[in-house]
Amino acid sequence: MSPKITDAQRDHKRKEILEAAMRVFTRQGYQATTMKDIVDESGLSRGGVYLYFTSTKEMLIAIIEDMDRESYDQLDELLTQYPSVWSALNALFDQAELDIKNFETCLIPALYEALMFGWRNKTYEDLNNARYDKSIAKIVDLLQAGVERGEFRPLQPLETIASMIATFNDGLMIHAMQLGPERSRSAEQIKAYKQVFKNLLGVQEEGTE
Amino acid sequence: MSPKITDAQRDHKRKEILEAAMRVFTRQGYQATTMKDIVDESGLSRGGVYLYFTSTKEMLIAIIEDMDRESYDQLDELLTQYPSVWSALNALFDQAELDIKNFETCLIPALYEALMFGWRNKTYEDLNNARYDKSIAKIVDLLQAGVERGEFRPLQPLETIASMIATFNDGLMIHAMQLGPERSRSAEQIKAYKQVFKNLLGVQEEGTE
Numbered sequence: 393m394s395p396k397i398t399d400a401q402r403d404h405k406r407k408e409i410l411e412a413a414m415r416v417f418t419r420q421g422y423q424a425t426t427m428k429d430i431v432d433e434s435g436l437s438r439g440g441v442y443l444y445f446t447s448t449k450e451m452l453i454a455i456i457e458d459m460d461r462e463s464y465d466q467l468d469e470l471l472t473q474y475p476s477v478w479s480a481l482n483a484l485f486d487q488a489e490l491d492i493k494n495f496e497t498c499l500i501p502a503l504y505e506a507l508m509f510g511w512r513n514k515t516y517e518d519l520n521n522a523r524y525d526k527s528i529a530k531i532v533d534l535l536q537a538g539v540e541r542g543e544f545r546p547l548q549p550l551e552t553i554a555s556m557i558a559t560f561n562d563g564l565m566i567h568a569m570q571l572g573p574e575r576s577r578s579a580e581q582i583k584a585y586k587q588v589f590k591n592l593l594g595v596q597e598e599g600t601e
Numbered sequence: 602m603s604p605k606i607t608d609a610q611r612d613h614k615r616k617e618i619l620e621a622a623m624r625v626f627t628r629q630g631y632q633a634t635t636m637k638d639i640v641d642e643s644g645l646s647r648g649g650v651y652l653y654f655t656s657t658k659e660m661l662i663a664i665i666e667d668m669d670r671e672s673y674d675q676l677d678e679l680l681t682q683y684p685s686v687w688s689a690l691n692a693l694f695d696q697a698e699l700d701i702k703n704f705e706t707c708l709i710p711a712l713y714e715a716l717m718f719g720w721r722n723k724t725y726e727d728l729n730n731a732r733y734d735k736s737i738a739k740i741v742d743l744l745q746a747g748v749e750r751g752e753f754r755p756l757q758p759l760e761t762i763a764s765m766i767a768t769f770n771d772g773l774m775i776h777a778m779q780l781g782p783e784r785s786r787s788a789e790q791i792k793a794y795k796q797v798f799k800n801l802l803g804v805q806e807e808g809t810e
Binding site for chain 1: 621636652691709713714716729730733756757758760761762765767768769770771773775779780784785786789790793794796797800801
């Protein structure tokens, strides 16, 4: 009879496995990673890992769900942390710049690789659709707060502006990955896009930082 | 002794093979395509195909080179076909909208898939870098013509604006692929981005269509 394990122990083990998976995905990408790579990295037994996850795809989805939960929470808290909605938005742009600088040691390229590769066989279609809709809804909520506070007088529907932010963000990340931040002028683009969105949102001068 | 074939016959055969490859890539994507798939599609013998190309990667690169040559020529001709630089740029945005509508029957998703997948192992690094630099240089030339004709008074360096156009274009394509044009609001975004670039370029009213 095996010893009973508590929920806390279970959560801890799950976290340990996912952290090993993130290190391997970050190092060698998603497609090139096998379950054996992650078992080896975790230092746990094969059977121990398979109790929690039976494929790298399951691990990837669990990692994305954890990351999304965290970043949705961050989005919800943004408004309490910054004096204006516009300065909160600027923090998001600055975060993108930071992510780009840390690409070599960050999971984002592996995520893009996995989600992009899954496109044709629709592996991640439902996940992609749900994540996109939820991100857009979160950004719209943020922008709507700016409108209600009298900070913004937007020139376009908020849904369109939110989609444009998502397009810009993903385009920027993918170019920085493929070409490097220097060649794709990431920093200059982020600076210019801040100006673009300031204009599109009709940021009222008293509302800026 | 095999019969001598002329350059024209050779070009014709090469084109026939690449057209077969494009049909297969479009239908089933790049990663999922084997040399056998393309031999079968072409109706030629295995040996006949291998005389020209020994891998799907070689075919992909040849297809990209042909497409780029054509699109650089189109860019060079744009200025003779449109009354203003701004209307020529608008035609490029409209082309993106058309490409998105025809994704199901077009090669673009397979190209993104291949170039993205190749990222980590740097398979296409030189190709990606050269293509990016050349596209940016072509767009800068176009924008520069607008400045020289007094049509534009840009608010940002032309290289930055050109990189922003590239970022927007790729972000838009990738979202339309992954999420569909409706969900990602492709048409609304293109309309709004036209306004954004009109503003960034400082399009002078007499210079518009």
